[in-house]
Amino acid sequence: MTYQNFSLSQLQAIDAAHYLHPFTDHKDLRASGARMIVRADGPFIYDSEGHALLDGMAGLWCVNVGYGRHELAEAAYEQMKELPYYNSFFRCATPTPVLLAKKLAELAPKHINQVFYGSSGSESNDTALRLVRHYWALEGKPEKNIIISRNMAYHGSTVAATSLGGMSGMHEQLGGAVPNIKHVMMPYAFELALPGESDHDFGLRAAKAVEDAILEAGAENVAAFIGEPIMGAGGVKIPPASYWPEIQRICRKYDILLMLDEVITGYGRTGEWFAAQSMGIEPDTITTAKALTSGYQPLSALLVGDRISKTLVEKGGEFYHGYTYSGHPVACAVALKNLEIIENEGLVERVKNDTGPYFAKMLQERISGHPLVGEVRSLGLMGAIEIVKDKATRERFQPEGSAAVVVRDHAIAQGMMMRATGDSMILSPPLIWTRETIDMAGDRIVKALDLALADLSKAK
C-alpha cells in the first residue's frame, strides 16, 4: 500500500488520529492539518498537492548535499546486503564505522582523534555529559562536575540534553533536570548589548558571565563549558568575534573542559569542516550529527579530544555507556559516501569563498533595508533576519513571535520554506545552493516581507 492511494485529507485524518509530532501543539495541528512533503530533489521539496518549495532549512539543518542523491541510497543498499547490522559491544566491530572514525579524525582539529557514535545529536550530548564527568572522576576529581551552559542554548531533547540546553519552556515540562548544570547569558548583541556598547565589548561581557559562574561555583567544582559555536535553534545567534577566544582563555585558565556542540555547524555549514576551525576554538569534545549523513540516515558522532580519550583508555576500565545502534554500519556507510560527495564537489570551499559571501551580500543588499527588518546576520550558509515593528528602536510586534509567523506563512506561499523562531527568521540551506538559488531565495523573501508588511500594517 502506498501513500498515493490516500487523499491529503485522508492522510491528515490518519496523522491526527495516530501520530504525535515533535515540538507540536497537537490541537493546533489537528485544526490545520499537516502539510505532507512527499518527495524532494536537489534544493526543492514537493508537497502532496504538487507545490515546489525551495528548502531554506536543509530539512532540519541537515540535508547539506541536497536531495535525490542516488549514491547515498546505493551506499545504504550495498551495506544492507553485505551486513545490515552488527554491534560493536563485546569486542566486536564492523569495518564501516572503523573506517568512518579514521575519516572523522582526519577532518577534525588535530588534537581530536577518537569517535563515539550515537543515532542523534541528543544522544551524543548525553554521551558528552557522561564522558566529561567520568573524565574528572578518573582524574581523581569527582567533585568537578558542574557544567556551564547558556540561556536559549539547544542541545537536544532527551532529559540530559534538555537539561544542558537553556530553553525555559522545555525545562518547565521536565519535572526535574539533571543536577549541576548552570546557565548564563547568551552572546546575543542585538537584544542584550547595552546602549553604546560595542560588539567587541559585549562579546567580552558575555564571556565574563561564564567566568563569573565559574568563580561563583568554584573552579574546583566545574567540569566543563558547553556551547554551540552559533546558537542555531535559539535563532542563529552569531557571537561577536571577541567571544570565543575569551571563552577559550577562561576555560584554559581554570582548567575547565570545552564541549562544542556542532550538531548544526559541523560538516561545512560555516565554510570550514567545523566551526571550531572557522572561529579558532580548540574544544575537548565536538558533538556532531545531522549533516554527517546529510540526514539520509540517523547518525551522530561525538568527536573526543586526546586529553579525554587518553584518560578514558588508560585509567577508565569499562565505560558503562553505549547504544544498540552505536556505529550502525548502514548509517556509517552513508556517512562515508556523504563526506566523499562533500569533498569531491568542494562544497566546504564553495561555502567559504563563493556562496557564503554571496549569501551575506544578498541579505545585506536586498533584505536588511526592509522596514520589517532590524538586522540580518550570517556566517557561511547559516543566517537570520530579525523582524521588528520599529527599525530605529528595535521594538517588536506583540505578542512576541507573532510577526515572524506571518512572514513565514507568506514565505511558504511564495515557495520558500523557512523557519521562524521567536522573532528571528532563520535560514540554513543545503550547501549545494548556487548564486542563482540564493537570488531566487532573495526574490521570494523580499516578496514575503512586503506581503507581511501589508498585513501587519493593517493590523496595527
Ligand SMILES: Cc1ncc(COP(=O)(O)O)c(C=O)c1O
Ligand atoms: C545544536 C544542537 N544540538 C543537539 C541537537 C539535537 O539533535 P537531535 O535532534 O538529532 O537529537 C540539535 C537539534 O537541532 C541541535 O541543533
